Amino acid sequence: MVSTGSTAGSLRHPGDEILLGFTRALRAAGVGVTQDRTHGFLAAVALLGLDDQRATYLAGRATLCAGPDDLERYDQVFEAWFNARDGLPRTRPAQPAAPGFSELPASDAEGSGESDDEVVRAMASDAEVLRHRDVAAMSPAERARLAGMFATLHCRPPMRRTARHQSWHRGEVDASRTLRASLRRLGEPAEIAWRRRGVRPRRVVLLVDVSGSMSGYADPLLRLAHRFTQAAREKGGVVETFTIGTRLTHLTRAMRLRDPERALVAAGETVPDWSGGTRLGETLRFFLDRWGQRGMARGAVVVVFSDGWERGDPSLLAEQMARLHRIVHRVVWVNPHRGKAGYEPVQQGVLAALPHCDDFIAGHSLATYAELAKVVSRA
Incomplete structure (x- = not known):
């Protein structure tokens, strides 16, 4: 969908310019996005549809991230770049110099990296400021944006130990299982079985x-x-x-x-x-x-x-x-x-x-x- 130079004139769909700007933002954030991964991302989104934000998010994780270290940066840039409620870009009316998502310029041979980095920093800092704002003092528009950001919270339930034991690769020796395994081998020594206390939320x-x-x-x-x-x-x-x-x-x-x-x-x-x-x-x-x-x-x-x-x-x-x-x-x-x-x-x-x-x-x-x-x- 894009040529090696990533010019706007080579884009097949209007939405490709939006997605291409997102890949440049990922590169500015330290994710090693190559041309091949960019092609794969654009092809996947063209198949799934740009209007489906969840599909766009999963397509990017599958095609643009090379390892676990890229996933956290990807999530941060995606959250800073897109509005989590309706899939639209986050604009900053108070600073018109920072372009909105639909206004991203086509990359040129020189200076594109610096511009993308400025846009990412502006959007990321805007989201970070919102994270620390008092929710009672927010405007309706800010509350609407904040509502979408609740999905980024990692709420893991606390765990407790149970009375029952479960098989494990280390811990204490499970004498009963070890003995049964030995009897099945007619008394020959068997591999030692281990167990630990089970856990549940x-x-x-x-x-x-x-x-x-x-x-x-x-x-x-x-x-x-x-x-x-x-x-x-x-x-x-x-x-x-x-x-x-x-x-x-x-x-x-x-x-x-x-x-x-x-x-x-x-x-x-x-x-x-x-x-x-x-x-x-x-x-x-x-x-x-x-x-x-x-x-x-x-x-x-x-x-x-x-x-x-x-x-x-x-x-x-x-x-x-x-x-x-x-x-x-x-x-x-x-x-x-x-x-x-x-x-x-x-x-x-x-x-x-x-x-x-x-x-x-x-x-x-x-x-x-x-x-x-x-x-x-x-x-």
Whole structure:
């Protein structure tokens, strides 16, 4: 589809110029994209269709990446280059000098590498700034872009050891299997069998505060809960999601919908107390009486998303947090104000809960959500 010189006049389809600019951006990022790989990429996308973003993404990984080291760079450049929601390029209206995706110039013999590198740096830095922005202060357009970036979070479920053993290539000697193998050989020595304790995903419980003081963070937090749920299902794990405010609402069924937009619509139809008051102690007691004490929270990692503004009795919250801490594996409290300059935990709810928390971390940006995912996976 392109000649050796990669000129615009040799392109067969209008979309080839878009894809060719993407391959130049990959080269600028350090991926060894050759002419043969470029030809293969363009041919694959022509077959699958440029309007299918998922197919374009997979075609690029299959044709442009030569090894595992290229995959991470590929993902970063793809995320910086494309809008994850609708497949369109990311433009920067405030800086018209940085060309949009459809305005990429054809490469010439001199200076193309420098121009591509500038475009990649501009787009990548724009995405990185968005990752660290306070989600409550974002414009609707920025929230729309951020929604697509949740797919980049690596949310691995925490693992726990089981009572059963499984065959393994090292560990402790499996005397029973070794003896049976020897008997099958009429008493002749057999190869030693090894075993180890089995592992399985640990349950994760998410309690999301949807009161009035948390209204600016409710949508991103539910998107995060959806991402945790879908990632856990891929590994055979379980994530239970509840909203807390003036009452407790079970949202796990809504979060299991694969499409995040449909999941949030279902959640909006289920939760009756959006932007209401905050009775953390009462809702936590109801959760423990009906769900947690009976087994859902036992041995689980419980993550509470709240700013700690408690309208009820703080002593009740402290009592229920102590009760929760006794039956779970780990309690993580995520406060959206924790990472802001000058913040001090002076709210009555936070002061009551902190003695019974294992981790107290920030939760106001995509970068802090990525850190939370690491904390949960290591729990």
